[in-house]
Amino acid sequence: MTRPRLEVLAAVHDHPHADTATLLRVVREPLPAVSHQAVYDSLHTLTDAGLVRAIQPAGSATRYEARVGDNHHHVVCRGCGVVADVDCAVGETPCLHPSDAHGFALDEAEVVYWGRCPQCLAATTP
Amino acid sequence: MTRPRLEVLAAVHDHPHADTATLLRVVREPLPAVSHQAVYDSLHTLTDAGLVRAIQPAGSATRYEARVGDNHHHVVCRGCGVVADVDCAVGETPCLHPSDAHGFALDEAEVVYWGRCPQCLAATTP
DNA sequence: CGTCTTGTCTTGACGGATTCAAGACAAGAC
DNA sequence: GTCTTGTCTTGAATCCGTCAAGACAAGACG
Structure with a gap:
């Protein structure tokens, strides 16, 4: 649970339903050096951990949201x-x-x- | 409504929930010369016409099915x-x-x- | 019958999103 | 102090789908 991951989590919290490109831009504000790889990896890890949820409406890129656990x-x-x-x-x-x-x-x-x-x-x- | 389109429609009927790669392979059995473009175009046309339906489960390519009109x-x-x-x-x-x-x-x-x-x-x- | 128009098909290149692979690097375990 | 593990960076590759240009066939119309 490192700085990049925390920033990714914060970005998902602050920008619900944002796609990965947007999240990458947001995370790079405080951490200009992060690679897209770290963001992808963080998103996967956070998704596996149940802290964020991935949604993929047909015809658009993957989006993430932090509202989990409620139906x-x-x-x-x-x-x-x-x-x-x-x-x-x-x-x-x-x-x-x-x-x-x-x-x-x-x-x-x-x-x-x-x-x-x-x-x-x-x-x-x- | 040409031969390629009819073959695509038949392929979707025969292979429900198949992805485009599979459909392309199936259509090329009777029509070896079809381009992926024709298949994509046909699928879009058939989708617009309401004859097939596109579904995109998260994490996999677009799939098509011929069951339309029922909920x-x-x-x-x-x-x-x-x-x-x-x-x-x-x-x-x-x-x-x-x-x-x-x-x-x-x-x-x-x-x-x-x-x-x-x-x-x-x-x-x- | 000849020409024009329209729409479809072929070929080939392009683009975006995601993943794969290899090495660097930092932190905790022992 | 070294080893191990996991994360991050860099860069390349893959996959799906789209765009663009030209060929080609069929019907419309004169």
């Missing part, structure tokens, strides 16, 4: 790719038990809502 | 990346209305279940 999901804008958090409407984990899991041992249900954010809505329908 | 979701194996179809347990679309959509105009809820397939379960816990 929240994401809305992704089809226009600009912005990601926002949402809590599932139902209190429990409604979709965690599909009708037929084909023998899979499930440990997580990931939900992604697709739509258009207010800005893109305003831009396309003025 | 089904996917289980993905963390070990080998195998994808299988599941129908949502609840008849309606339970998660389509999150508590707070942040002003987004939602049009789709995508659900991915993560776990381990029977083969990987057997391999890791003998």
Whole structure:
């Protein structure tokens, strides 16, 4: 748990849903010498440790967030790719038990809502 | 709607959840001369036409399936990346209305279940 | 029938994101 | 004090997907 890793963790905390390029830029503010490798490695380590969570909406690079442990999901804008958090409407984990899991041992249900954010809505329908 | 496109469509029908490399290989059996470009273009066209659907589980390349129009979701194996179809347990679309959509105009809820397939379960816990 | 237009296919090069490989370096174990 | 381990730097490589330019076939239209 070294300085680069702490800076990466802080960057993920401060910039939720940022992609790796953004995080690399942020981390290089206090630590100009970090390599992208260290950031990738740190992100993997932090992900394995459960301190950050990786999300990969279709069509964009990997993004990371620091909100872990609570069952929240994401809305992704089809226009600009912005990601926002949402809590599932139902209190429990409604979709965690599909009708037929084909023998899979499930440990997580990931939900992604697709739509258009207010800005893109305003831009396309003025 | 040309021969390459029909072959691509047939390949997606015959190989659900296959990635583009696999589809390219399959299409080249009857049509050895097709370029990857034609396959990519065909897949995009078919996706736009609603005849196939693209899915991108985190950590693997784009996959395509021909089951469209019904509200089904996917289980993905963390070990080998195998994808299988599941129908949502609840008849309606339970998660389509999150508590707070942040002003987004939602049009789709995508659900991915993560776990381990029977083969990987057997391999890791003998 | 001949020309024009449109859209698809081929070829080849490009770009971004991520990973691989090898060596340097620092810190703790013994 | 040396050894070992794990992390970081540097640099190259890989993989997926896209862009760009030209060839080519088919239908539209005169």
